[in-house]
Amino acid sequence: xxxxRDPWGGAAVATEDxxxxxxxxxxxxGRLIRLVERKQAQRNADHPDAVERATYFEAxxxxxxxxxxxxxxxxxxxxxxxx
Numbered sequence: 001x002x003x004x005r006d007p008w009g010g011a012a013v014a015t016e017d018x019x020x021x022x023x024x025x026x027x028x029x030g031r032l033i034r035l036v037e038r039k040q041a042q043r044n045a046d047h048p049d050a051v052e053r054a055t056y057f058e059a060x061x062x063x064x065x066x067x068x069x070x071x072x073x074x075x076x077x078x079x080x081x082x083x
Contacts, residue, residue, distance in 0.1 A: 022061040039081040
């Protein structure tokens, strides 16, 4: 992903398109997380003795590092939980 540079040698500056994409991805991830939490609550109600294991993904939305991998992994978890 291209990140423009400040012409005076400052820090990297994200473009408007990149910020819009980061906002859209963040919103989608938020919806997916809420869905996973609802499904986990339903499963815990059905199986109160179940032990949950958390999976962590590192992502930086502004630079795009790891965002697609995180979205893909969360999507897989949602589909798995719906099955």
